[in-house]
Amino acid sequence: MKIIVGGGISGLWLAAELKARNIPCCVIEKNALGQGQTLASQGMIHGGTKYALDGSLTKAASEIGAMPARWKQALQGEGTVDLRHVQLEREDQLLWSVESIAAKLLGFFASKAMRSRMKRINPQSEAAFNHPNFKGHLYRLSEPVLKLDTLVHAFAEILDGQIFQTEVTQLLMQNNKVVGVETNTGKIHGDVILTAGEGAEALLSELPGEYPVMQRRPLAMAVCKLVQPIPKVFGHQLGHGSKPKLTVSTHEFDGAQYLYLGGQLAEDGVTQDDGTVCSNAKRALSEALCWLEPNVESTHVFRINRAEPSTREGNRPDTAFVCQSNNLIVAWPTKLALAPALADQILPLLGGDSKPTTLPQWSKAPEGHYPWV
Numbered sequence: 001m002k003i004i005v006g007g008g009i010s011g012l013w014l015a016a017e018l019k020a021r022n023i024p025c026c027v028i029e030k031n032a033l034g035q036g037q038t039l040a041s042q043g044m045i046h047g048g049t050k051y052a053l054d055g056s057l058t059k060a061a062s063e064i065g066a067m068p069a070r071w072k073q074a075l076q077g078e079g080t081v082d083l084r085h086v087q088l089e090r091e092d093q094l095l096w097s098v099e100s101i102a103a104k105l106l107g108f109f110a111s112k113a114m115r116s117r118m119k120r121i122n123p124q125s126e127a128a129f130n131h132p133n134f135k136g137h138l139y140r141l142s143e144p145v146l147k148l149d150t151l152v153h154a155f156a157e158i159l160d161g162q163i164f165q166t167e168v169t170q171l172l173m174q175n176n177k178v179v180g181v182e183t184n185t186g187k188i189h190g191d192v193i194l195t196a197g198e199g200a201e202a203l204l205s206e207l208p209g210e211y212p213v214m215q216r217r218p219l220a221m222a223v224c225k226l227v228q229p230i231p232k233v234f235g236h237q238l239g240h241g242s243k244p245k246l247t248v249s250t251h252e253f254d255g256a257q258y259l260y261l262g263g264q265l266a267e268d269g270v271t272q273d274d275g276t277v278c279s280n281a282k283r284a285l286s287e288a289l290c291w292l293e294p295n296v297e298s299t300h301v302f303r304i305n306r307a308e309p310s311t312r313e314g315n316r317p318d319t320a321f322v323c324q325s326n327n328l329i330v331a332w333p334t335k336l337a338l339a340p341a342l343a344d345q346i347l348p349l350l351g352g353d354s355k356p357t358t359l360p361q362w363s364k365a366p367e368g369h370y371p372w373v
């Protein structure tokens, strides 16, 4: 039995791959499916372009480059993981600038490597940019944006009967090997794969021996509720730096429209108080989409950590991370988009199961909801 600890995208994708191969497995989630970083994310399946904004295609940009095609395959029901029922917010993402972009960046966008990924488009073809006061450049990136609640729901259906709600309190060891987990509800034995996001750190800290070290990279996301809806925007405003100035996604709940704001704003907000983040968010929004004149009714801040393997400088790791030690697999995808790559790395590490498997009779983990609303 393969025991997957954590029902975020990494645990769910892996479990679906195992199910497709008839490998017995269960997912143990302490709260609700997706309720950690997964439903807090902006749902953007990056192909690495946003990591190349300094004008060069880095290692990270080229490795993540295969992910949009991989997800599109799953979304069309053509891969081992069938995500045909997942809805998209958009089939693509937009990149725009409100001022003239540096010549270096323009040359980069025109380069052969980038032409295959993105296209400069006429603003009139996009409702949100079809305005005489939009004076910048607009690009379309062929990278989808997922409707995350439908993603979590699709996995809950695929894995029906194999997902349980209980907290793993300890990893069980025998002869210096991890042989199962102890939970609030009971024990279960098998090969353990830790896809617990931030929760991995506490479980690893109890173990004797050497295990990977985790880092947290916090974000202070701003959530703006609008008085009146604007045409939906999913994409990144470019500045002069190597990171998007603002990343915008648009959502509707109970008849109201919300803009969920990330990018440099959310990175800078980590060291600022909520009041400062809110006023910076309003200013950033009115600059990024000035021609739409977004009218903000209220703003709040949603703080969350990204859980990743530790890097020397505390920077973003380049790729999905998997480590096997004493029969325990520890995994952090570092991006939602990299969940398929994470599963690809884990699958060859897993041995077969000779014993017949009985799943525990524990309660089913519910589907999570957007934690920032």
Ligand SMILES: Cc1cc2nc3c(=O)[nH]c(=O)nc-3n(C[C@H](O)[C@H](O)[C@H](O)COP(=O)(O)OP(=O)(O)OC[C@H]3O[C@@H](n4cnc5c(N)ncnc54)[C@H](O)[C@@H]3O)c2cc1C
Residues within 6 Å of the ligand: 005, 006, 007, 008, 009, 010, 011, 028, 029, 030, 031, 032, 033, 034, 035, 036, 037, 038, 039, 040, 041, 042, 043, 044, 045, 046, 166, 167, 168, 169, 195, 196, 197, 198, 199, 200, 203, 219, 221, 262, 304, 305, 306, 331, 332, 333, 334, 335, 336, 337, 338
């Ligand atoms: C604000 C924000 C925006 C982002 N936007 C994007 C984006 O647009 N595109 C992109 O590619 N990536 C994005 N990311 C990154 C992406 O969200 C994460 O890399 C990804 O969701 C991590 O998935 P995971 O399954 O490893 O972790 P999580 O989603 O955090 O799941 C871990 C799960 O483990 C459970 N758990 C923890 N401890 C235990 C325990 N002891 N017992 C049982 N269960 C346990 C938790 O409850 C949780 O549900 C974003 C991240 C953030 C924070």
